Amino acid sequence: MPILLKAGREKSLLRRHPWVFSGAIQQVEGEPAPGGTVDVLSSNREFLARAAYSPTSQIRARVWTFDPAEEVNADFFRKRIRAALFARDTFHLTRDTDSVRLIHAESDGIPGLVVDRYGDMLVMQSLTAGTEFWKDTLADLLLEETGLKVIYERSDADVRELEGLPQIVGVLRGEISSPVFPINEHGLQFNINLESGHKTGFYLDQRRNRQRVRELAQGRDVLDCFCYTGGFTVNAWAGGAKSVTSVDASGEALALARENLSLNGIQPEGQEWVEGDVFQVLRKFRDSRHSFDLIILDPPKFAPTAAQAEKASRGYKDINRLAFKLLRPGGVLVTFSCSGGIDAALFQKIVASAALDADVDASIVEYLAQGADHPVALEFPEGAYLKGLVCLKRA
Numbered sequence: 001m002p003i004l005l006k007a008g009r010e011k012s013l014l015r016r017h018p019w020v021f022s023g024a025i026q027q028v029e030g031e032p033a034p035g036g037t038v039d040v041l042s043s044n045r046e047f048l049a050r051a052a053y054s055p056t057s058q059i060r061a062r063v064w065t066f067d068p069a070e071e072v073n074a075d076f077f078r079k080r081i082r083a084a085l086f087a088r089d090t091f092h093l094t095r096d097t098d099s100v101r102l103i104h105a106e107s108d109g110i111p112g113l114v115v116d117r118y119g120d121m122l123v124m125q126s127l128t129a130g131t132e133f134w135k136d137t138l139a140d141l142l143l144e145e146t147g148l149k150v151i152y153e154r155s156d157a158d159v160r161e162l163e164g165l166p167q168i169v170g171v172l173r174g175e176i177s178s179p180v181f182p183i184n185e186h187g188l189q190f191n192i193n194l195e196s197g198h199k200t201g202f203y204l205d206q207r208r209n210r211q212r213v214r215e216l217a218q219g220r221d222v223l224d225c226f227c228y229t230g231g232f233t234v235n236a237w238a239g240g241a242k243s244v245t246s247v248d249a250s251g252e253a254l255a256l257a258r259e260n261l262s263l264n265g266i267q268p269e270g271q272e273w274v275e276g277d278v279f280q281v282l283r284k285f286r287d288s289r290h291s292f293d294l295i296i297l298d299p300p301k302f303a304p305t306a307a308q309a310e311k312a313s314r315g316y317k318d319i320n321r322l323a324f325k326l327l328r329p330g331g332v333l334v335t336f337s338c339s340g341g342i343d344a345a346l347f348q349k350i351v352a353s354a355a356l357d358a359d360v361d362a363s364i365v366e367y368l369a370q371g372a373d374h375p376v377a378l379e380f381p382e383g384a385y386l387k388g389l390v391c392l393k394r395a
Contacts (some may be wrong), residue, residue: 001028001029001030001031001032001036001038001039002029002038002039002040002041002045003020003025003027003028003029003032003038003039003040003041003053003060003061004025004026004027004028004029004041004042004043004045005020005024005025005026005040005041005042005043005048006024006025006026006043007026007043008043009024009043010042010043010048013040013048013049013063013066014048015379016063016066016379017379017380018049018051018062018063018106018111018379018380019059019061019062019063020040020049020051020059020060020061020062020063021058021059021060022057022058022059022060024060025060025061026043028053032053032055033053033133034053034054034055034056034129034132034133034163034164035052035053035054035128035129035130035131035132035133035134036052036053036133037050037051037052037053037064037072038050038051038052038053038061039051040061040063047068048066049061049063049064049065049066050063050064050065050066050067050068050070050072051063051064051130052064052111052112052128052129052130052131052133053129053130054128054129054130054163054164055129055164056129056162056163056164057128057129057162057163057164058162062106062111062112062128062130063111064076064109064111064130074137074141077110077134077137077138077141078141078144078145080108080109080110081103081110081138081141081142081145082145083108083109084102084103084104084108084109084110085102085145085146087108087375088100088102088373091372091373093371093372093373096185096186096187097183097184097185097186097207098117098118098119098183098184098185099116099117099118099119099183099184099185099202099204100116100117100204100373101114101115101116101117101204101205101371101373101374102115102116102117102122102142102146102373103115104373104374104375104383105127105383106377106380106382106383107374107375107376107377107380107383108375109377110131110138111128111130111131112126112127112128112129112130112131113125113126113127113131113138114127114200115142116200116201116202116204117146117148118181118183118192118194118200118201118202119181119183119184120148120149120150121148121150121151121152121176121194122142122143122146122148122150122151122152123151123152123153123154123194123200123201124138124139124142124151124152124153124154124155124172125153125154125155125157125200126138126153126155126160126165126168127155127157127159127160127163128159128163129163129164129165132155132163132165135172139151139172139173143173149173149174150171150173150174150175150176151171151172151173151174152170152171152172152176152179152194153168153169153170153171153172154169154194154199154200154201155167155168155169156168156169158304169195176194179193179194179195179196180192180193180194180195182263183202185207185210186207186210186211186214186235187238188234188235188238188264189260189263189264190202190229190230190231190234190260190263191229191256191259191260191263192229193256196252197229198228198300202229202231203228203231203298204371204373204374205338205370205371205374205386206231206232206298206336206370206371206386207371208368208371209334209336209368209388210231210232210235211235212334212366212368212390213232213235213236213239213294213296213334214235214236214238214239215239216239216294216332216334216390217235217236217237217238217239217240217241217294218239218240218241219240219241219242219293220236220241220242220292220293220294220331220332221241221242221243221244221245221291221292221293221294222236222241222242222243222244222245222292222293222294222295222296223244223245223247223285223292223294223295223296223323223326224236224244224245224246224247224296225247225278225281225282225295225296225297225298225299225319225323226247226248226278226297226298226299226300227246227247227248227253227254227257227296227298228248228250228253228257228298229253229256229257229260230246230256230257230258230260230261231260232296232298233246233257233260233261233271234257234260234261234264234266236294236296237261237264237266237268237271238264238266241270241294242270242293243268243270243271243272244268244270244271244272245271245272245274245292246271246272246273246274247274247275247276247278247281248274248275248278249275249276249277249278250275251275254273254275257273258273278299278319279315279318279319279322282319282322282323282326283322285322285326286322286325286326290326291326291327291328291331292326292327292328292331293327293328293330293331293332294331294332294333294334295323295326295327295331295332295333295334295335296334296335297319297320297323297333297334297335297336298336299315299316299319299336299337299338300338301338301339301340302315302316302337302339302342304339304340304341307341308339308341309339309341309342309346312339312341312342313342313346313350316337316342316347316350316351316354317350317353317354317357318354320333320335320350320351320354320355321354321355321357321358322358323335323354324354324355324358324360324362324393325358325360327360327393328393329393329394329395330392330393330394330395331392331393332365332390332391332392332393333362333389333390333391333393334368334388334389334390334391335351335388335389335391336368336386336387336388336389337386337387337388338385338386338387339385340382340385342387343387344367344384344387347387347389348364348389351389351391355391360393360394361393361394362391362392362393362394363391363392363394364389364390364391365390365391365392366389366390367387367388367389367390368386368387368388368389368390369384369386369387369388370384370385370386374386
């Protein structure tokens with residue numbers, strides 16, 4: 001069944017952007033099922049794309065293919081999965097870890113599907129009507145192509161509500177003895193919780209950046225904000241930090257962070273855990289004249305879409321301003337935004353404004369981003385969601 005676009009609304013598809021918004025649609029012929037395959041036609045009925053239909057989302061269709069000769073079936077998804085696995089092998093991503101992202105949604109040609117590998121287990125997120133429609137097929141193919149036997153489903157992201165889909169968490173294929181188990185990364189171990197951990201259990205997108213913090217931490221007093229389960233904290237100690245103060249609002253996350261230190265045989269005297277709102281904690285540190293040599297800011301998503309960008313910008317500016325205040329001369333700030341509504345240029349402006357308000361001189365010495373297992377398709381710049389800056393506070 002086809003959907004027809006309004007005149008002039010085919011431009012993004014001609015650039016091979018995979019989203020069709022509801023406002024671009026002139027007519028839907030028939031009653032396509034949620035997640036069912038539809039042909040997207042121009043106003044004069046020229047073929048543009050073949051897509052998954054989502055009747056409740058503002059993104060009304062997500063493109064599977066721009067090739068009119070390519071059918072959307074099991075063979076189609078097998079090819080896409082094999083291509084994604086080949087790309088990970090090409091960059092030797094499992095050389096230093098047993099946990100990588102295997103499928104990164106639009107950037108791997110399967111919109112709405114996220115698949116992470118943790119050791120001998122796959123964790124799958126079905127985020128859209130299209131992947132929900134094909135979920136059983138996708139699950140079977142993933143096991144066939146990886147040779148693994150277990151898939152744990154974490155289809156509990158907020159975006160599913162926009163697709164009219166319920167939240168689903170649990171074993172999809174095979175059996176597990178416990179949702180909590182260790183993974184390996186660059187010589188370190190981390191316990192993850194598949195059932196309740198953020199995202200699919202761990203922030204795999206920060207792997208390379210955790211290693212960079214390890215390289216920067218030697219001999220420094222470190223402040224790890226929004227530390228979650230201690231990814232940056234453990235790496236700071238592994239890099240020879242002098243002390244580490246780890247702050248998070250979740251007591252459960254801090255408990256797992258403590259376990260992760262112990263898991264690696266790290267029992268330092270200079271570790272301080274602070275449970276509380278990071279904004280309030282930073283203000284208390286400022287008022288009590290605390291200072292640090294290395295500060296990491298890795299907050300949760302403040303602006304999922306551009307509509308929340310203005311409010312989110314204030315939050316990012318506030319925490320970065322406070323961090324610059326707490327940073328000693330010659331100190332280093334490693335600051336991130338994972339908000340899709342804040343692009344790299346805006347994030348840099350926010351951090352620059354924060355430094356100005358803090359009355360400090362600072363330089364950007366490195367730009368950081370998500371790892372190679374989280375690729376960004378050239379036609380889908382929205383895939384570049386993780387932005388990071390390494391800033392030096394000049395003496």
